[in-house]
Amino acid sequence: MDIAVAERVNKIGSYAFADVDNIVDQLKKEGIEPIDFGVGDPTLPTPEIIRDACIKGLEKRKSSGYPSYIGNEEYRKTVAWWSKQRFGIDLDPDTEIMSTIGSKEAIFNFPETFINPGDYTLALNPGYPAWSRGTHFAEGKTYYLNLLPENKFLPDFGSIPKKVLKKAKLLWINYPNNPTTAFPTKEFYQEVLEVGDRYNIIVASDESYTENYYDEPPQSILGLKRDGVVVFQSLSKRSNMTCYRVGWIAGDSRIISAYKKVKPNIDSGTATFIQDAAIAALKDEKHVKVLREDYRKKRDIIINSFSKIGLERCEPKGTIYLWQKVPDGYTSLDFSKKLLAKEVAVVTTPGSWLSQEAHGVNPGEGFVRLALVPSIEKVKEAARKIENLKL
Numbered sequence: 001m002d003i004a005v006a007e008r009v010n011k012i013g014s015y016a017f018a019d020v021d022n023i024v025d026q027l028k029k030e031g032i033e034p035i036d037f038g039v040g041d042p043t044l045p046t047p048e049i050i051r052d053a054c055i056k057g058l059e060k061r062k063s064s065g066y067p068s069y070i071g072n073e074e075y076r077k078t079v080a081w082w083s084k085q086r087f088g089i090d091l092d093p094d095t096e097i098m099s100t101i102g103s104k105e106a107i108f109n110f111p112e113t114f115i116n117p118g119d120y121t122l123a124l125n126p127g128y129p130a131w132s133r134g135t136h137f138a139e140g141k142t143y144y145l146n147l148l149p150e151n152k153f154l155p156d157f158g159s160i161p162k163k164v165l166k167k168a169k170l171l172w173i174n175y176p177n178n179p180t181t182a183f184p185t186k187e188f189y190q191e192v193l194e195v196g197d198r199y200n201i202i203v204a205s206d207e208s209y210t211e212n213y214y215d216e217p218p219q220s221i222l223g224l225k226r227d228g229v230v231v232f233q234s235l236s237k238r239s240n241m242t243c244y245r246v247g248w249i250a251g252d253s254r255i256i257s258a259y260k261k262v263k264p265n266i267d268s269g270t271a272t273f274i275q276d277a278a279i280a281a282l283k284d285e286k287h288v289k290v291l292r293e294d295y296r297k298k299r300d301i302i303i304n305s306f307s308k309i310g311l312e313r314c315e316p317k318g319t320i321y322l323w324q325k326v327p328d329g330y331t332s333l334d335f336s337k338k339l340l341a342k343e344v345a346v347v348t349t350p351g352s353w354l355s356q357e358a359h360g361v362n363p364g365e366g367f368v369r370l371a372l373v374p375s376i377e378k379v380k381e382a383a384r385k386i387e388n389l390k391l
């Protein structure tokens with residue numbers, strides 16, 4: 001029998017990280033253990049305090065059945081408490097917060113709630129694939145907002161055609177930004193909110209990296225406005241909990257209420273013992289500070305090594321990434337390949353793989369992304385090898 005895959009599946013390209021994995025596998029087959037800065041998946045263990053809470057939760061809830069779709073009351077109250085401590089915002093745990101299976105679940109499924117066929121989503125480019133893929137599966141179209149160095153990696157809202165703005169239902173933003181590491185400012189958020197207001201577009205702020213900062217803590221857009229705004233949060237990068245799959249959405253109760261109608265049709269709630277682990281994580285800031293210092297050391301080691309071979313210094317204020325400009329005469333892919341050569345064996349992601357060709361350019365071209373996830377020893381080893389590179 002012929003197996004016919006749906007058109008919407010045929011239209012999607014491969015997931016960039018699957019391509020990175022293939023190259024790494026090839027090197028391993030040749031007996032080389034590459035130092036992997038490819039995927040933003042922390043390698044340090046999840047802190048003990050969180051693992052312990054998870055184990056205790058398993059015992060405590062040995063016959064708890066299906067978890068709640070929106071998260072249990074204690075979890076939502078803890079999120080509300082944390083949001084007040086961290087951002088100074090008051091959220092109603094019943095109507096303005098719901099749990100998610102990491103932020104990816106909610107990001108991908110969210111457009112189903114608001115996009116009709118042919119509607120537009122406005123999404124940053126480069127950016128997290130689920131913003132546009134979720135739109136695609138909801139039969140909407142994505143209008144890409146290119147992030148360019150000359151605009152400090154902020155979108156140029158003035159360049160969006162009026163007819164697109166009129167058909168747009170969602171605007172995805174993400175600051176601190178993956179991959180460019182750009183940081184949010186109050187002025188920028190005000191501009192975003194004005195666009196949302198003027199054209200009746202829901203502002204969906206992916207705030208997965210607000211806790212990964214080096215000096216000054218970034219604010220949440222919810223601190224400025226709640227009407228028409230929703231934020232997506234995650235414990236994956238704050239607390240090394242990528243494997244746990246836990247996060248939340250918070251904001252305008254009308255938006256949350258609409259998503260509450262969609263989610264139970266798609267998947268289930270976050271496991272109760274994972275919510276226990278998340279509560280322990282949110283109540284502890286010590287481990288977050290320790291992780292921040294680890295990222296700072298790694299950031300400085302790698303920035304210095306690139307600087308020694310004449311590359312422009314990138315000095316991110318946040319995220320777990322470096323967005324390194326490649327040397328003159330190289331494309332993103334050329335430079336990634338140069339770093340992957342046997343004598344260096346450092347895995348990076350070419351910026352061009354993280355972006356779409358849009359409006360005549362690939363805005364990620366000219367950059368490589370490094371996720372600062374290998375151990376500090378491996379980072380030092382990588383830095384020594386980078387310093388010996390002949391460009």
Ligand SMILES: Cc1ncc(COP(=O)(O)O)c(C=O)c1O
Pocket residue numbers: 040101102103104105107128174178206208233234235236242246247
């Ligand atoms: C910008 C951004 N949003 C969302 C996610 C999804 O993270 P998670 O589903 O682990 O919360 C990621 C993961 O790397 C990301 O970089």
